[in-house]
Each structure stands twice: as structure tokens, then as C-alpha cells.
Amino acid sequence: MPWSIFTKNALETKNISDSHVMKHKQVLKVARNLSEPFKVTKGEKFRLKDMDPNDTLHLVSEDKPRAKEGLQVGVEALAELQDMLYAQDKWGVLLIFQAMDAAGKDGAIKHVMSGVNPQGCQVYSFKAPSSEDLDHDFLWRTMKCLPERGRIGIFNRSYYEETLVVRVHEEILQKQRLPSRLITKNIWRERFEDIRSFERYLSRNGILVLKFFLNVSKDEQKKRFMERITNPDKNWKFSAADAKERGHWDDYMKAYEDMIRHTATKEAPWYIVPANNKWFTRLAVAGAIINGLSSLDLAYPDVGPEKLKELAETQLALQKEE
Numbered sequence: 115m116p117w118s119i120f121t122k123n124a125l126e127t128k129n130i131s132d133s134h135v136m137k138h139k140q141v142l143k144v145a146r147n148l149s150e151p152f153k154v155t156k157g158e159k160f161r162l163k164d165m166d167p168n169d170t171l172h173l174v175s176e177d178k179p180r181a182k183e184g185l186q187v188g189v190e191a192l193a194e195l196q197d198m199l200y201a202q203d204k205w206g207v208l209l210i211f212q213a214m215d216a217a218g219k220d221g222a223i224k225h226v227m228s229g230v231n232p233q234g235c236q237v238y239s240f241k242a243p244s245s246e247d248l249d250h251d252f253l254w255r256t257m258k259c260l261p262e263r264g265r266i267g268i269f270n271r272s273y274y275e276e277t278l279v280v281r282v283h284e285e286i287l288q289k290q291r292l293p294s295r296l297i298t299k300n301i302w303r304e305r306f307e308d309i310r311s312f313e314r315y316l317s318r319n320g321i322l323v324l325k326f327f328l329n330v331s332k333d334e335q336k337k338r339f340m341e342r343i344t345n346p347d348k349n350w351k352f353s354a355a356d357a358k359e360r361g362h363w364d365d366y367m368k369a370y371e372d373m374i375r376h377t378a379t380k381e382a383p384w385y386i387v388p389a390n391n392k393w394f395t396r397l398a399v400a401g402a403i404i405n406g407l408s409s410l411d412l413a414y415p416d417v418g419p420e421k422l423k424e425l426a427e428t429q430l431a432l433q434k435e436e
Contacts, residue, residue: 141191142408144184147171148401152385157378162371162386167331169388181393185225188400193229195404196266198412200234203264205410206321209403210269212278213328214366215356216338217389219270222328226400227268236261239270248291252276252305253312263320273312274325277305277373282365306376317381324406325382326399327370328389332363 151171154160173181199205211219227235238259247255253273261267280286281302288297313323330338342352359366378384387398417425 138191141187141404145188145191145401145404145408148398149385149405152387152398153402154374154378154384154386155380157375157384160371160375160378162329162367162374165329165386165388167329167334167388167390170391170394173394175391178393181397185393185396185400188397188404189226189229191404192226192400192407193231195407195412196230196234198414199266199407199410200231200264201414202412203415204320205412206261206263207266207403207407208261208269208316208321208323209266210272210274210323210325211328212271212274212326212370213389214330214335214363215353215359216335216342217328217330218392218395219328221392222326222396222399223268223270225396226403227266230266234264235266235268237268237270240272240275248289252290253308260316260321273309274373274377277302277309278366278369281369282362302372303376306373309377310379310382313377313379313382322406322410323382324402325377325384326402327374327384327386328395329386330389332360334390335360 148171152165199207211223213219223237227237236259238256240256243255256269256273259267259269280290287301316323339352339357342348374384374386385398385402387395387402389395
């Protein structure tokens with residue numbers, strides 16, 4: 115079972131049973147091992163400088179081919195959990211992805227969610243707010259896109275942009291049509307407070323909130339930008355505006371750190387995922403989602419006596435057709 119290579123005692127666990135139950139338990143165990151080191155639920159003492167963008171836990175570059183096999187096992191497990199989520203129709207899941215440009219958000223979403231039933235998953239990308247958006251509160255445009263019960267909603271960027279790009283470029287804040295007396299030195303603290311309350315509200319209403327900051331280094335971002343410039347197949351990905359934002363790197367890092375410190379909670383944890391190695395980033399993201407879904411006690415709905423009787427009668431009728 116490819117996923118088993120990522121346990122610390124991989125060499126001693128090659129003979130693990132292939133039974134479905136054993137495989138399920140092993141996947142959950144490894145999912146926890148891959149994601150828990152990067153989980154933040156209390157942000158008071160969080161420091162971004164303590165998180166290494168190159169971290170791959172106990173894995174090395176030679177594990178990359180096997181990591182792809184392991185990701186496929188994780189994708190299959192995720193698909194099974196999502197199927198139960200959809201059938202049970204009680205919980206909803208909100209996945210939020212934040213990162214600097216070229217950190218790999220799109221790729222992580224594409225690869226990790228590749229096995230999920232499209233009927234049970236929705237992806238929304240939030241760019242600059244429209245004029246209509248600016249006529250509402252800063253949570254409005256994202257609240258419209260929250261997932262229904264039984265579905266997974268993915269935000270590629272989110273309401274957190276209102277504490278990041280708007281904070282780094284304060285001229286944007288001046289254009290948001292807020293009453294001037296509300297724009298004070300406390301506005302960021304107030305927005306963090308509003309976000310915590312909002313996410314607590316979602317949690318209390320059956321929405322699992324998992325948040326991912328893909329932590330890429332400045333050097334790695336430069337490398338990826340250069341690849342987009344020199345590789346004709348990737349030219350379309352490059353934006354001069356993205357490169358220009360590098361000039362505000364330190365300001366963004368301070369904003370991200372403050373964001374995580376003030377909004378990491380038990381109800382809505384942040385995962386600070388190392389993003390310099392895409393193959394590991396995707397493994398860690400998959401592990402966190404699997405771990406989160408498994409905490410919901412998902413199961414297919416029970417079938418009562420009347421339904422069983424109906425099934426038996428229908429089966430009999432179909433057999434008679436033969």
C-alpha cells in the first residue's frame with residue numbers, strides 16, 4: 115500500500131494487511147502524521163519565521179515518486195469520505211486557501227480534489243471586489259458562496275484578503291466606502307474579531323472550516339516566476355503585477371503572521387503548509403482534509419425496515435423480468 119511508506123517505520127510496515135479496514139486506519143494515521151505538525155489552533159505565540167517552507171518532515175527528495183503514489187491513495191480515501199458526506203447531508207466543509215503568488219494554490223486544489231465527485235464540490239476564486247461587493251460588508255461576497263450541507267466548498271483566496279492586501283495597500287481601504295469614523299487603528303483587530311465570530315458561527319451550524327496558508331519562500335517564488343517567464347507553456351500564468359507585489363514581501367509576511375495569530379482557533383484551525391516542494395504540499399493538504407473529514411463521524415444513512423422491504427420487492431420484480 116503506497117501510503118504506508120510515509121510512516122516513520124516504513125521499512126518495517128511493508129506487510130500491512132490489504133483489508134479495507136486496515137487500509138482505512140493506516141490512511142487516517144498517516145494523514146494525521148502529515149498534517150498535525152503544521153496545524154495551529156492557538157495563535158498567540160505563533161511566529162512565521164519558525165515555519166520552514168522547505169520542510170518535508172521525514173521525507174527526502176528520493177521519495178517524490180512514491181509520494182505521488184501515496185497522494186493517489188489519499189485522493190481515493192478523500193473520495194470515499196466525500197461520498198459519505200454527500201449521502202449523509204448533515205455537514206458542510208469549507209476549505210480556505212491563502213498564499214503569496216506562485217505558492218501552488220491552484221495545483222494543490224487540482225491534485226488533491228481530483229477524485230472528488232464534482233456534484234459535491236464547488237470552487238470559488240476571489241479577486242478584486244466589484245462595485246456591488248463594495249456596497250456591502252466585507253464578508254458579503256464570500257457568504258453567498260458558502261457550501262450547502264453535504265458539500266465541500268473551496269475558497270481560492272477569501273475574506274482574509276481584507277486583512278492582507280487591503281492592509282498592505284491601505285489606499286484600497288480608503289476606496290471601500292466605509293464611514294471615515296470607522297477607519298481607525300483598531301480596524302484590523304476588529305476584522306479579526308468579526309472573522310473569529312463568523313467562523314465560530316459556521317462551526318456551530320455544522321460547517322467544518324479548514325484553512326491553509328501555503329508557505330512559500332521568497333527565493334522559491336522567484337524561481338517559479340522565472341520559469342513562467344522562460345517557459346512558453348507557462349507564459350500565460352505570469353503577471354507583472356504579481357512580481358511587483360514582491361516589493362511588499364516583508365509587509366505581507368507581517369500581515370500573514372498577524373492574521374494567523376488572531377484567527378487560529380480550535381473551530382477553524384490554520385495549517386501552515388510548507389510550499390517549496392509541491393509534491394509534499396499536496397500530501398500535507400490531503401492529509402489535513404482527510405483528518406478533518408474523519409472527525410465528523412461520517413456514515414451512509416441507515417436504511418429502515420420499510421426501505422429494506424421496498425428494496426426486496428423491487429429486487430424480486432427485476433428478477434422476474436429475466
